[in-house]
Amino acid sequence: MQLKNCHNVSDFRKLAKRKIPSPLFHYIDGGADDEHTLAHNSTAFDGYDLIPNGLADVTNVDLTTSILGQKVSSPIILAPTGMSRLFHHDGENATSKAAEKFGQYFSLSTLSSVSIEDIGAHISSPKMFQIYIHKDRGLTYELIERCKAAKFTALCLTIDTIVAGNRERDLRTGMVMPPRFTPSSLLSFAMRPKWVMNYLTHSAFSLANLESQIGSSGKENISVIEYINSQFDTNLCWEDAEKAIEAWGGPFAIKGVMSVEDAKRAVDVGASAIMISNHGGRQLDFSPAPFDILPEIVDAVGGKIEIICDGGVRRSSHVLKALALGANACSIGRPYLYGLAAGGQAGVEAVLGKFHDELKRNMMLMGLNRLSQLNATKVRKRC
Ligand SMILES: Cc1cc2nc3c(=O)[nH]c(=O)nc-3n(C[C@H](O)[C@H](O)[C@H](O)COP(=O)(O)O)c2cc1C
Numbered sequence: 001m002q003l004k005n006c007h008n009v010s011d012f013r014k015l016a017k018r019k020i021p022s023p024l025f026h027y028i029d030g031g032a033d034d035e036h037t038l039a040h041n042s043t044a045f046d047g048y049d050l051i052p053n054g055l056a057d058v059t060n061v062d063l064t065t066s067i068l069g070q071k072v073s074s075p076i077i078l079a080p081t082g083m084s085r086l087f088h089h090d091g092e093n094a095t096s097k098a099a100e101k102f103g104q105y106f107s108l109s110t111l112s113s114v115s116i117e118d119i120g121a122h123i124s125s126p127k128m129f130q131i132y133i134h135k136d137r138g139l140t141y142e143l144i145e146r147c148k149a150a151k152f153t154a155l156c157l158t159i160d161t162i163v164a165g166n167r168e169r170d171l172r173t174g175m176v177m178p179p180r181f182t183p184s185s186l187l188s189f190a191m192r193p194k195w196v197m198n199y200l201t202h203s204a205f206s207l208a209n210l211e212s213q214i215g216s217s218g219k220e221n222i223s224v225i226e227y228i229n230s231q232f233d234t235n236l237c238w239e240d241a242e243k244a245i246e247a248w249g250g251p252f253a254i255k256g257v258m259s260v261e262d263a264k265r266a267v268d269v270g271a272s273a274i275m276i277s278n279h280g281g282r283q284l285d286f287s288p289a290p291f292d293i294l295p296e297i298v299d300a301v302g303g304k305i306e307i308i309c310d311g312g313v314r315r316s317s318h319v320l321k322a323l324a325l326g327a328n329a330c331s332i333g334r335p336y337l338y339g340l341a342a343g344g345q346a347g348v349e350a351v352l353g354k355f356h357d358e359l360k361r362n363m364m365l366m367g368l369n370r371l372s373q374l375n376a377t378k379v380r381k382r383c
Contacts, residue, residue: 003343003350008037009314009335012351016087016341023173023189024086027224028337031281032165037289038281040311044289048321048379056367062358065371067329068154068251068273068306069142070126073103075371076355077331079275079310080130080156080255082111082207083177084226087341089202093122095340096349100125102356107156110143111224115208120150128154130255132161133240135233140297143209144247155248156275157241158251164228165283178205178220198237242269253308258287260300273306273328280311280333291322298326316358320366323374 006012016018017025030040041382065075078099085091094116099106105240108119116129129147133140147155169175174185179199189196199205207213213231246253253273254266266274276290276297290311298307309322310331321329332355351364363369366378 003347006342006350006354007126008354009338009351010340011173012335012342012347015343016338019343020087020341021091021179021185021192023170023175023179023185025341026169026173026343027167027175028087028334030167030169031285032167032283033285035281035285037278037285037287041278041281041289041291042314044291044312045315045318045321047292047382048235048325049337049382050317050320050324050366051378051380052365053249053367056369058364058367058369060369061363062234062370063356063359063363066330067105067126067308068128068253070105070153070251072105072126073354074359075323075361076310076313076316076327076352077105077128077310077329078107078336079114079277079280079331079333080107080109080128080158080371081333081337083113083205083311083338084337085113085205086177087175087337088178088344088347089156089198090344092119094345095336095348096127097122098339098345098352099123099337100332101349102352104352105329105380108152111207111227113205116143116146116150116152118208120152121249126153128156128157128253130150130158131244132158132228133236134230134231134234137233139210139213140244141247144244146209147248154251154272155244156252156253156273157244157261158255158279159236159241160277160279160283161228161232162234164225164234165279165285167225167282170223170225174231176206176223177227178221180221218265238265238269241266241271245270250367255310256283257297258290258293260296263297263301267301267304271305274301274309275308275310275331277308277310277331284292291325294322294325294327311369316355316362319355319359320362320374323378324370324379326376 337349
């Protein structure tokens with residue numbers, strides 16, 4: 001199987017599985033506990049159908065929109081995901097460049113393997129930095145200042161990772177960073193010699209924004225769960241969000257909002273956007289699917305804050321449904337990571353290209369020229 005034979009996210013996922021060692025594939029692919037939320041994030045979209053209209057002159061379809069103050073070519077954001085260098089040696093250099101090529105909003109994780117400064121110099125298109133608040137509060141403000149200097153256009157604060165979710169696939173595969181070739185994992189790495197060769201012959205893996213923190217953990221290899229549980233602050237509260245918004249002074253999203261109550265708090269503290277997100281089903285299993293909770297959040301805060309629906313998006317029809325129910329944009333995590341693992345920047349571009357073509361085609365099939373024409377009359381709940 002090759003990139004050219006991948007026609008949808010499921011195909012990219014299959015190719016990714018063949019290309020990278022299994023601990024890394026399962027780190028991308030897996031969710032928390034029994035993975036109920038992970039599965040439901042996508043199937044939630046099945047509860048609605050799209051209502052097309054014909055004879056609408058769809059010669060010119062415009063997919064551009066504005067997200068967090070930036071004009072972008074598509075309502076699909078690349079969500080922040082950590083440690084991309086593990087999935088392909090070009091890591092976030094590849095994902096960010098693909099986003100720039102397609103004119104899409106890119107997000108860089110605190111746990112990225114390319115630094116804030118390098119991404120700032122690498123792309124000139126809209127970019128958001130995602131913050132995790134560490135016990136060392138000074139570090140948060142240091143990261144914010146670095147983002148200002150590197151000309152990031154927005155910040156987002158993730159609030160759903162107060163402790164690490166229970167990701168049992170990682171426990172079984174012994175997933176650590178940087179990868180450790182143990183007797184039990186040796187076979188999975190030996191079966192992917194090309195990945196091993198690229199991993200060993202390109203720049204060394206690091207959590208590029210946090211080298212001092214990792215050094216101070218006193219361990220050479222550390223699991224993601226250990227890192228989160230030892231370094232992230234369980235004391236986090238809304239005052240911290242307010243202080244971070246003030247320190248940044250620009251467009252600011254709160255990621256991990258999953259209730260009407262938190263959506264209203266986000267408006268109160270002055271956030272510009274919320275990302276309705278359960279971290280792609282990687283944190284609290286049995287939290288609802290973002291798409292299911294979207295209508296009540298839109299009812300409560302729609303028009304007061306931008307709303308981004310994050311999680312389970314695998315088709316552009318999912319994006320159309322979310323926008324019809326009041327989301328301003330959607331974000332994707334695993335889909336572009338499967339592309340990265342399957343083929344580096346070309347793989348990410350192939351994924352973004354599929355989403356773009358599908359979005360345009362489905363807009364035409366629905367009789368729509370502009371995203372602003374999407375509203376509740378364009379979807380119908382299944383009986
Ligand atoms: C491998 C992986 C790493 C992730 N790392 C982060 C992260 O560092 N920070 C964060 O806020 N979210 C992180 N996420 C969650 C994504 O930002 C996003 O919420 C999620 O992937 C959306 O669901 P989807 O994968 O179904 O599109 C990660 C997700 C994956 C799959």
